[in-house]
Amino acid sequence: MQVGGVDGLERNGKEAKMGNGRTAKRCELLLRLLALALTLVAAILVGVDKQSAIVPIELVASLPPLNVPVSAKWHYLSAFVYLMVTNIIACSYAALSMLLTFTSTGENIILGSMILVLDTLMVALLFSGTGAATAIGLIGYHGNSHLRWGKVCYVFGKFCGQVAASIVVSVIGAVAFILLVVFSALRLHEKSK
Amino acid sequence: MQVGGVDGLERNGKEAKMGNGRTAKRCELLLRLLALALTLVAAILVGVDKQSAIVPIELVASLPPLNVPVSAKWHYLSAFVYLMVTNIIACSYAALSMLLTFTSTGENIILGSMILVLDTLMVALLFSGTGAATAIGLIGYHGNSHLRWGKVCYVFGKFCGQVAASIVVSVIGAVAFILLVVFSALRLHEKSK
Incomplete structure (x- = not known):
């Protein structure tokens, strides 16, 4: 009877563990889906970012200013190209890792x-991309008098706003990958129990 | 006799596990020491970085150029300040985590x-710092014709070289933290066995 009781407890324990495993897998898949969506949105936001504007330039003080058409495109700055590339890589990896997590069975x-x-590498990649874009964005917003790098965001407000939005979304995506690192570590810990 | 044999095997197994645990702890401490040293060097490299130079500026074509003294200091650019701060934080954390790893006993x-x-957060922090400094460094080296941000590294070669060295050392420090994340995960896995 006692042995049967212990068996029952063990079976219940195993069932509870399997149930926990399924819930953990669902949570992980949701987090990966979130990371995929966020990095995709961040890549699109920066990839479609462009703006044209007319800037009045005063050539001679006695004449009216000359209106010059200028445009800002995301590929003019390597930091924004890098931001897009890092988000595309992270997005592709999120899709691949979702597939691997979904199809994997048992304790691998x-x-x-x-x-x-790979999750840790995605954290590194996304944070280097957002760091680069933020550094350039800040100079674009405030300028730098020491280097005589003029501010440009007062002309290209929409362009800068869209880059800022992409950076924020990308950082949230990177945080999702940080959570996945912790999650993966805890799942490794669970699997080995 | 058989029971004694099994006991002996178990004791040997436990001793081997304890031996492995000690080796793993030593490896982890060495990696943390390496991360501490690298982030310290990176912070110092950028923190003591300054250069003065004389730039000839031609005011009027018929007159000889005017020699203007200019200087570059690390705190003129927020990206370099950020690079230093991230390395100081990572260095302090490496010291603290060494202490915690060294004093912790048993399976915590x-x-x-x-x-x-925290190791994962250090990876994020260091990569955002190196990303920011690299983006600014590249503009300083190549300039950007679209934004009319002129190159400056041809004047401040030593200054730019020192920032580049700090970035490289900081990236190696960040890689040490990536290895520590993997190491911490594997140790968690070992502890729970």
Whole structure:
């Protein structure tokens, strides 16, 4: 009877563990879907970003200013290209890792470790991209008198706003990857129990 | 006799596990020491970076150029300040985590998880700092004709070289933290066995 009781407890424990495993997998898939959506939005936001404007330039003080058409495009600055590329890589990886997490069955420690390493690399990649774009964006917004780099965001307000939105969305995507690193570590820990 | 044999095997297994644990702890401490040293060097490299130069400026074509003294200091650009701050934070954390790893005894899963989260945050912090400094450094080196941001590194070669060295050292420090994330995850996995 006692042995049966212990067996029952063990079975219940195993069922509870399987239930927890399914919930954890669902949570992880949701987080990966979130990371995929956020990095996709961030890449699109910066990839379609362009603005044209007319800037009055005064050549001679006695004459009226000359209206010069100017335009800002995302590929004019390598930091914004890098921001887009990092988000595309992270988005593609999120899709691939979703597929791997979805199809993997059982306790695959090697796959778990590989995903943990790649998740960490995505954190590094996304934060380097947002860091680069933010640094350039700040100079565009405030200028730098020491280097005589003039501010440009007062002319291209919509363009700068869209880059800022892309940076914010990309940072939230990177935070999702940080949560996935912690999650992957805890799942590795669970699997080995 | 058989029971004694099994006991002996178990004891050997436990001793081997303890030996592995000590080696793993030593490796982790070495990696943390490396991360500490690298981020310290990166912070110092950018923190002591300054250069003065004489730039000939031609005011009137018929007169000889005017020699103007100019100087470059690390705190003129917020990206370089950020690079230094991120390295100081990572260096301080490396010291603190070394102390925690060194003094912790036994299987502390909560401390292990906390260190894993903080290691991941250091990866994010260091990569955002190096990303920001690299973006500004590239504009300083090549300039940007679209924004009329002139290149400056041809005047301040030593200054730019020192920032580049700091970025490289900081990236290696960040890679040490990536290895620590993987290491922390594997140690969590080992502890829970």
